Amino acid sequence: MNNKDILNKLTIRELEEKYPFVINYFIENKLDIDNFKEYTFTEYLNHFSEEDIEDWAIDKEKLMEGLIEYITQMAAFLGIKEESGIESLTIIAGTDKSGNKEGFKEITINRSEIISIVGPTGSGKSRLLADIEWAAQGDTPTGRSILINGEVPDKKWRFSSNNKLVAQLSQNMNFVMDLTVREFLELHAASRLVEDVEGVIEKIIEASNNLAGEKFDLNTPITSLSGGQSRALMIADTAILSSSPIVLIDEIENAGIDRKKALELLVSKEKIVLMATHDPTLALIADKRMVIKNGGISKVLETNEEEKELLIELEKIDNLVQGMRNSLRAGETLRKTF
Numbered sequence: 001m002n003n004k005d006i007l008n009k010l011t012i013r014e015l016e017e018k019y020p021f022v023i024n025y026f027i028e029n030k031l032d033i034d035n036f037k038e039y040t041f042t043e044y045l046n047h048f049s050e051e052d053i054e055d056w057a058i059d060k061e062k063l064m065e066g067l068i069e070y071i072t073q074m075a076a077f078l079g080i081k082e083e084s085g086i087e088s089l090t091i092i093a094g095t096d097k098s099g100n101k102e103g104f105k106e107i108t109i110n111r112s113e114i115i116s117i118v119g120p121t122g123s124g125k126s127r128l129l130a131d132i133e134w135a136a137q138g139d140t141p142t143g144r145s146i147l148i149n150g151e152v153p154d155k156k157w158r159f160s161s162n163n164k165l166v167a168q169l170s171q172n173m174n175f176v177m178d179l180t181v182r183e184f185l186e187l188h189a190a191s192r193l194v195e196d197v198e199g200v201i202e203k204i205i206e207a208s209n210n211l212a213g214e215k216f217d218l219n220t221p222i223t224s225l226s227g228g229q230s231r232a233l234m235i236a237d238t239a240i241l242s243s244s245p246i247v248l249i250d251e252i253e254n255a256g257i258d259r260k261k262a263l264e265l266l267v268s269k270e271k272i273v274l275m276a277t278h279d280p281t282l283a284l285i286a287d288k289r290m291v292i293k294n295g296g297i298s299k300v301l302e303t304n305e306e307e308k309e310l311l312i313e314l315e316k317i318d319n320l321v322q323g324m325r326n327s328l329r330a331g332e333t334l335r336k337t338f
Ligand SMILES: Nc1ncnc2c1ncn2[C@@H]1O[C@H](COP(=O)(O)OP(=O)(O)OP(=O)(O)O)[C@@H](O)[C@H]1O
Pocket: 095, 096, 097, 098, 119, 120, 121, 122, 123, 124, 125, 126, 127, 128, 141, 142, 294, 295, 296
């Protein structure tokens, strides 16, 4: 929660719900807020007349600073941890490859939302993901700008080598290190300062095997994982270990993993997910889809009721195909089931 939000965004009722101790601050400063619960603290202070201010020697600046100080200190004392603090991502339109304006002005994506990005090969899907990863500020070929929580993101997101804002699952997942899965995960967990390393590693391997067609264990060298297995490992690792609130996925169709479960895993962690895809099932699982043409977002569609019904049918077909794939792998003869 930043200071501006405390003063200007939350109502007094919301402040009391979030930080029940603020009531003491109001009492100590003899502020009667009972009839002003739907006001923000700034609005409440602004309701005083010039006369009130003089009569009671009200110092607005001091009261505002005092409130922030009080909340910060109490929250630290009580050990209240703020969440990652990222609630939304906003894309402000730029231009397509011909320099024409994009077909939208701005779009905001909230936490736990999945957005799919569709469009022909070479149309600019990867460019859009790159704009988000880089938190573009009108300084990429598209001229787009990215806001976090409605504001220009802090420089630390853009230029730090350890970008914690965005986790990217890219098309190529080539491991070059000579490590076992366990060593790889231990290194990663250590770099994230995880306390219960063993527990986290167990969770990741379990989730990975839940996604991958063929199971693997902690002693498998990462270089001998199949495409699907390494993808599953990276997805589980991102969902469980990465603190990045935004996940960008560039095509997961052919990776031989349970893509629906993968998405569920990522989304259940309250992340913002954007994925470029040609796959109808994945596109329809998303809440919205951006249609890219000639380098620009030409429109943003919401998944409608009919499409959601269609998704149920598509999932049945996917399961059927997946079942056949498993039978093939197991050396069975396939049977007609429809
Ligand atoms: N709005 C734009 N203005 C100028 N150049 C752009 C724009 N959008 C994309 N490009 C450029 O067009 C090329 C193709 O874009 P990109 O690689 O993002 O396509 P893609 O849809 O991801 O393709 P694929 O499906 O093959 O992965 C890139 O060189 C990219 O930088």
